[in-house]
Amino acid sequence: MEAISYERASDVAGAVRAAQQPGTVFIGGGTNLLDLMKGGIARPLRLVDVTHIRGLDTIGSLPDGSLRIGALVRNSDAANHPYVRERYPLLTQALLAGASAQLRNMATVGGNLMQRTRCHYFYDVAFVQCNKRQPGSGCAAIDGHTRMHAILGASSQCIAVNPSDMSVALAALDATVRVSGPRGERVIPFAAFHRLPGERPDLDTTLQPGELITSVDLPPPLFSEHAHYLKVRDRASYAFALVSVAAALQLDGNTVKNVRIALGGVAHKPWRASVAEQMLTGAPLTDATLHSAAAAALRDAHPQRDNAFKVQLAQRAIVRALKQAAGEPGGFA
Incomplete structure (x- = not known):
């Protein structure tokens, strides 16, 4: 077994400096990293423990009405925070759909973003x-x-999917990821944080070497009233999604004013259904419009030999999630 050195960082600057040494990896809750190490998949030479950095374990509102969730906030604390539950119910639902209670008590928001495929x-x-x-x-x-x-x-190089439930909700909510690195701080739109496989499937995110996630920021809440996270899986307890849908709506009567749809379990990154959103915006919320939008969201699908069922499953899941978000699970006119 290769020797591994360990260092505990006391602040962000110190963590970033420590990460400049080759083979260095940040560790927070460790719920995914330790599995990868035990399996011989990850072989870090040095671990930098970031769990004692002050200020990264808090949740607070910003002057413009947005919400900042520190990278070290535990998934369970984020899910159960009163402001998140009230203003961002989509995020709470997604977090509670992921993993077991024990894992949520250890896993961090920043670590969740860095999960590797299953x-x-x-x-x-x-x-x-x-x-x-x-x-x-x-x-x-x-x-x-x-x-x-x-x-x-997918690409000819990789057909793996991103495993995170939280990330699907964050994609739908137009979150941003704040990071700090050797070149200073920067903000990454969530849509640009995870990568499609292309020719480099070994790169899951657009983080640069040595960059540390410090927070996830959510814009002022728009979808507090109508939101639903639907996860379709083989068993209800501790299973990864076959297909998941984060759906959020703003309604004017039966007309869609604003809509967000993101899919999980179908791509290398959380998949934003932008075409479906465009079709639904300004349209009446009917069975016909929902089914047409769902079909459009999957029109570019290229299933593999064993997962063609996911195309229809994803379409039906989109319709169901939007109906439940609207509070009309029984159907429309």
């Missing part, structure tokens, strides 16, 4: 062909069992 070919090092583990080695999943894999945005 593709079984990635996790099993016996499969030497995995471009996420070893760039250029190939993708064993493409010719393997593909039931859990991507139907949107």
